Structure formats: structure tokens, C-alpha cells
Amino acid sequence: MARTSSIPASRAAKPKLTILLASPRGFCAGVDRAIQIVERALSQFGAPVYVRHEIVHNRFVVESLEAKGAVFVDELHEVPAGAHVIFSAHGVARSVPAEAEKRGLAHIDATCPLVSKVHYEAIRHHEAGRGIILIGHAGHPEVIGTMGQLPDGAVLLVESLADAEKITPGDPARLAYITQTTLSVDDTAAIVAVLRRRFPAISAPRREDICYATTNRQMAVKALAARAEAVVVVGAANSSNSMRLVEVARQAGCVYAALVRGAEDMPWDRLEGFSRLGLTAGASAPEVLVQEVIEACRARYAVTIEDVVVTQEDVHFNLPRSLSA
Numbered sequence: 617m618a619r620t621s622s623i624p625a626s627r628a629a630k631p632k633l634t635i636l637l638a639s640p641r642g643f644c645a646g647v648d649r650a651i652q653i654v655e656r657a658l659s660q661f662g663a664p665v666y667v668r669h670e671i672v673h674n675r676f677v678v679e680s681l682e683a684k685g686a687v688f689v690d691e692l693h694e695v696p697a698g699a700h701v702i703f704s705a706h707g708v709a710r711s712v713p714a715e716a717e718k719r720g721l722a723h724i725d726a727t728c729p730l731v732s733k734v735h736y737e738a739i740r741h742h743e744a745g746r747g748i749i750l751i752g753h754a755g756h757p758e759v760i761g762t763m764g765q766l767p768d769g770a771v772l773l774v775e776s777l778a779d780a781e782k783i784t785p786g787d788p789a790r791l792a793y794i795t796q797t798t799l800s801v802d803d804t805a806a807i808v809a810v811l812r813r814r815f816p817a818i819s820a821p822r823r824e825d826i827c828y829a830t831t832n833r834q835m836a837v838k839a840l841a842a843r844a845e846a847v848v849v850v851g852a853a854n855s856s857n858s859m860r861l862v863e864v865a866r867q868a869g870c871v872y873a874a875l876v877r878g879a880e881d882m883p884w885d886r887l888e889g890f891s892r893l894g895l896t897a898g899a900s901a902p903e904v905l906v907q908e909v910i911e912a913c914r915a916r917y918a919v920t921i922e923d924v925v926v927t928q929e930d931v932h933f934n935l936p937r938s939l940s941a
């Protein structure tokens with residue numbers, strides 16, 4: 617009787633996959649600082665320490681901090697009197713620290729300094745008598761926080777090219793624009809071009825509001841998209857900068873781009889037949905999740921890693937004085 621020999625599945629040659637790994641990717645200086653603030657507060661004051669909203673937009677980070685004693689709340693009325701409360705990296709409206717003071721809560725601000733810079737710009741323009749146009753996404757915590765630096769009605773929100781075409785500010789000759797820090801660089805440039813055409817005297821930020829981390833991660837994903845058949849972005853659906861990375865990859869011509877929370881979301885079916893996968897992570901996604909995706913790929917493919925480095929980052933923000941000792 618003829619014997620058929622088949623190679624056991626575990627020893628069968630795996631298909632080859634080159635992972636083009638974006639650099640920079642993942643945590644930015646503002647996210648790193650916000651997480652350190654929660655950890656430092658926990659060790660300095662003991663658990664529980666309350667955090668208003670997700671400190672950064674990533675469930676893995678939030679759950680890791682919960683395990684250490686952080687308690688995440690939606691609003692300040694959920695925080696017991698006398699407790700410590702931390703405000704998230706996205707920034708808060710002025711009414712929030714005011715309410716914390718009124719309630720006798722010890723509050724610590726984890727707002728990213730680059731978001732605070734946008735707040736100061738808004739206040740400066742308002743004090744100079746300019747109307748303010750904020751380019752951003754309605755409902756995002758950063759937008760709520762920035763609009764909340766000024767009285768209701770002082771800031772007009774523009775979300776799209778269509779908004780920019782139809783907005784009717786009170787005094788078109790005295791205007792300034794500011795932007796959310798995590799927008800698409802290219803989409804924002806197109807919106808700004810419309811605003812400049814319609815309002816030639818509009819004041820611009822002294823330095824770009826879209827932050828270095830957002831800009832660099834978008835540059836890196838474009839470099840991936842030019843060479844990869846598919847791009848996977850590790851991040852959360854409520855993370856603006858992560859969602860922008862998916863969009864930028866698609867706009868750069870990548871056939872398939874997807875957001876995954878981690879290895880468990882990998883779209884294996886869609887990757888079938890591809891041999892070059894671009895991999896990156898949003899600014900609030902920890903590196904451990906990227907490494908888990910790589911390990912999951914290794915289980916299915918013979919993986920080669922190629923680093924695609926577009927720039928080096930060397931940005932660090934100090935902790936608030938009350939925690940830095």
C-alpha cells in the first residue's frame with residue numbers, strides 16, 4: 617500500500633511576510649506624561665485617585681491604571697469630597713477646575729502642554745477682540761475643552777471644507793483660526809486654504825497647532841502606505857490621531873488600511889495573499905500591543921521586520937510641580 621507523507625501543519629513552510637514598522641509610532645510625550653501623572657499620584661497619595669474621563673484614549677492603558685487603583689469617572693459629582701482628581705490629557709473647559717475648587721477636590725491637570733498652548737492662543741485672540749474659528753471634530757474632548765476656555769459663542773467650530781465655505785463670522789476682518797492637535801495635516805491645510813481665501817486677514821497660529829506627534833506619525837504612515845499592500849494601525853476607535861492614521865494610509869493609496877485594538881482584532885482574512893504589511897500605532901497605543909501584533913503575525917508567517925524611520929523624536933514634558941519631587 618502506498619504511503620502518503622504530508623508535512624505536519626506546524627512544520628509546513630509559512631508564507632513570508634515583511635512587516636514595515638513605522639517609526640515614530642505609539643506613545644507621544646503628552647500621553648507618556650499623562651500616564652506618569654496618574655502613576656505618580658497613586659504612589660504619592662495612595663489609591664484611589666480619581667480620573668475624569670479616559671486619561672488617554674486607550675482601554676488597555678485605562679484598565680492597567682484601574683488595576684493600580686485609579687477610578688475613572690465621567691463627571692466630577694462622582695468624585696467624593698476631599699479626593700484627588702486628575703483631568704485627562706485632552707484638556708478641560710475652564711468650568712471643570714472651577715467646579716473642582718468649589719467642591720474642595722484636590723485637582724491635578726494632565727492636559728498635554730501642546731493642548732494648553734492652543735487654549736492660550738484662543739484666550740489671546742479673544743482678548744485682542746478677534747473672533748475665533750476652531751478647526752476640529754464636534755464632541756471630541758479636546759474640542760470641548762478648547763471651546764470651554766471662552767464664553768459660549770466666542771468660538772465657531774469648522775469640521776469640514778463645506779463648513780469652511782459657509783461659515784459666517786460676525787466680523788470677517790477680525791478673525792483667527794486655531795486647530796485641534798490631532799487632525800489630518802493634509803485635510804486641515806485644505807480647510808485653512810478655504811478660510812484664507814474667504815477671510816484674507818485671518819490670523820494663523822504662530823506655530824502649527826497640529827502637534828509634532830500627529831505630524832510625524834502621519835508622515836511615517838504615508839511612507840508605509842507607499843510600499844505596503846496593507847496597513848494596520850494599533851489604536852482605539854475614539855482616538856482621533858489613530859483614526860487619522862487609517863485615513864491618511866487610505867488617502868496615500870494603500871489598498872487596505874484598518875484600525876485594530878490589538879492582536880485579537882487582526883483581520884487575517886483580509887491580509888491573505890499580501891506579503892508586505894505596514895504596522896504603526898496611534899499616540900495613545902502602548903508598544904506592548906504592537907509587539908503582540910508582531911507575535912501573532914509570527915505564528916502565521918515567516919516574518920521579516922523592516923524599520924521605516926522618517927524622523928527621530930526627542931520630546932519630553934515635565935510633570936506638574938506638585939508631583940515632580
Ligand code: SF4
Nearest residue numbers: 644646647728797827
Ligand atoms: S497627540 Fe500631541 S497634543 Fe495629543 S497628547 Fe500627544 S503630543 Fe499632546
